[in-house]
Structure formats: structure tokens, C-alpha cells
Amino acid sequence: NAGVTQTPKFRILKIGQSMTLQCTQDMNHNYMYWYRQDPGMGLKLIYYSVGAGITDKGEVPNGYNVSRSTTEDFPLRLELAAPSQTSVYFCASSPGTGGDSNQPQHFGDGTRLSIL
Amino acid sequence: GDSVTQMEGPVTLSEEAFLTINCTYTATGYPSLFWYVQYPGEGLQLLLKATKADDKGSNKGFEATYRKETTSFHLEKGSVQVSDSAVYFCALSDRNTGNQFYFGTGTSLTVIP
Numbered sequence: 509n510a511g512v513t514q515t516p517k518f519r520i521l522k523i524g525q526s527m528t529l530q531c532t533q534d535m536n537h538n539y540m541y542w543y544r545q546d547p548g549m550g551l552k553l554i555y556y557s558v559g560a561g562i563t564d565k566g567e568v569p570n571g572y573n574v575s576r577s578t579t580e581d582f583p584l585r586l587e588l589a590a591p592s593q594t595s596v597y598f599c600a601s602s603p604g605t606g607g608d609s610n611q612p613q614h615f616g617d618g619t620r621l622s623i624l
Numbered sequence: 625g626d627s628v629t630q631m632e633g634p635v636t637l638s639e640e641a642f643l644t645i646n647c648t649y650t651a652t653g654y655p656s657l658f659w660y661v662q663y664p665g666e667g668l669q670l671l672l673k674a675t676k677a678d679d680k681g682s683n684k685g686f687e688a689t690y691r692k693e694t695t696s697f698h699l700e701k702g703s704v705q706v707s708d709s710a711v712y713f714c715a716l717s718d719r720n721t722g723n724q725f726y727f728g729t730g731t732s733l734t735v736i737p
Contacts, residue, residue, distance in 0.1 A: 512667075541725070549729060549730075550713065550727045550728055550729035550730050551668075551713070551727045553724070553725075556724070566724075598667055598668070600667075600668075610656040610673065610675040610717070611717075612658055612670040612673060613668075613670075613725055614670075615660075615667035615668040615669070616667050617665075617666055617667045618666075618667050
């Protein structure tokens with residue numbers, strides 16, 4: 509089972525460049541999430557989606573954009589990379605069905621991004 | 625708003641020692657509670673969960689009991705191994721906030737032989 513797959517695993521960008529972090533899941537989950545994890549810190553929610561065509565901001569959305577055209581894919585876009593966006597980015601998904609709060613999130617292995 | 629507070633790390637233990645990592649939470653409703661583990665260079669993996677008061681989650685020798693009266697979900701293991709070295713995250717999911725997850729800051733555990 510592939511689960512949640514993120515690409516690339518590592519990337520170095522120059523200030524001002526743009527890129528898209530890819531995330532795909534094969535579990536037919538409705539909910540998908542993007543987090544960033546800074547060194548020694550917990551996870552901060554960037555954006556999330558409760559289904560195809562529906563996205564919403566999390567705690568730290570500035571400088572990022574997302575789209576959800578299919579159930580499987582939830583790409584995260586950085587338009588103008590800044591050093592403050594150096595972080596490890598995690599994509600996650602969960603079934604999110606029926607209003608239950610007891611469904612765990614499944615995580616990808618992360619994308620390690622450095623902005624220089 | 626909802627939040628999770630974990631004990632500060634890092635924690636260093638000798639092999640076979642007893643482990644406790646404290647976690648307390650604040651929630652508007654009746655959340656589900658989770659412990660995740662993150663090994664170096666990997667994503668978070670679900671370790672255990674509990675969905676209502678007095679439930680005990682358990683997995684791989686780890687346990688945590690959902691205590692509504694103390695709003696706590698402390699992680700315990702009776703005898704840690706070197707392979708348990710990782711970062712542990714406490715988290716909650718609250719139906720009242722659209723099933724968003726709230727994570728603690730993580731506690732790094734190192735087990736030495």
C-alpha cells in the first residue's frame with residue numbers, strides 16, 4: 509500500500525523562485541492536509557481540504573496556495589519562496605466521514621525544503 | 625480554542641526504564657486523542673488512540689488512558705528499548721472544530737543501551 513506519497517523528498521530553492529510540492533493518496537480519503545514542521549517545533553497547519561473542490565486556510569497560510577481538483581491529489585504551491593519558508597512539509601489524509609473525530613491522519617514522509 | 629500541551633524534552637532514558645510523557649489538552653467538545661511517533665527522517669505514524677473518556681489506547685507496549693477529569697492523555701511504557709528512540713506527538717481531533725487536528729510540540733526520546 510502506497511498510502512500518502514510526497515514528491516520531491518528534498519529541494520533547494522533560491523529566494524523568489526516558485527515550486528509545487530506534490531501529494532497524492534490512494535486510500536480514497538476525503539480530508540487532506542498540509543503542515544510545516546520547523547526544527548524542534550510541532551506541526552503547523554497550512555491548508556486543508558474536506559473534499560475535491562473545497563479548500564480552507566489553516567494556521568499559517570500566507571505565502572502558499574493549494575488546489576484540490578481530484579480526491580487523490582492535493583498540491584501545495586509556493587509562489588515567491590522566502591527564507592522563512594525553509595521547513596519540512598508534511599501532507600496527511602484522513603477519511604473524515606460522518607463527522608467522526610476518531611479517524612487518524614495518515615502522513616507522507618515529508619519534503620525537506622531549503623530556501624537560500 | 626483547542627490546544628495540546630506536552631511535557632518539554634528531550635528525554636533520555638536507559639534501556640528497560642519506565643517511560644512517561646505527559647500530555648494535557650483543552651477542547652470545546654469531546655475530542656478523540658492520539659499519540660503519534662516520528663522516527664528520524666520519516667513522517668508521523670499513528671501509535672495509539674482513544675475516542676472517549678476512560679478508554680485506554682495501546683500498541684507496541686505503549687499505553688495511554690483518556691482522563692476527562694484531568695484532561696490528560698499521558699503516554700507510558702513499562703520498559704523502553706533503543707528502538708523506541710523517536711519524537712512523540714500528542715494530538716486531538718475535535719468534531720466541534722470540523723475535525724481539525726491539534727498537535728503538541730513533540731517530545732524527543734533517546735534510549736541508551
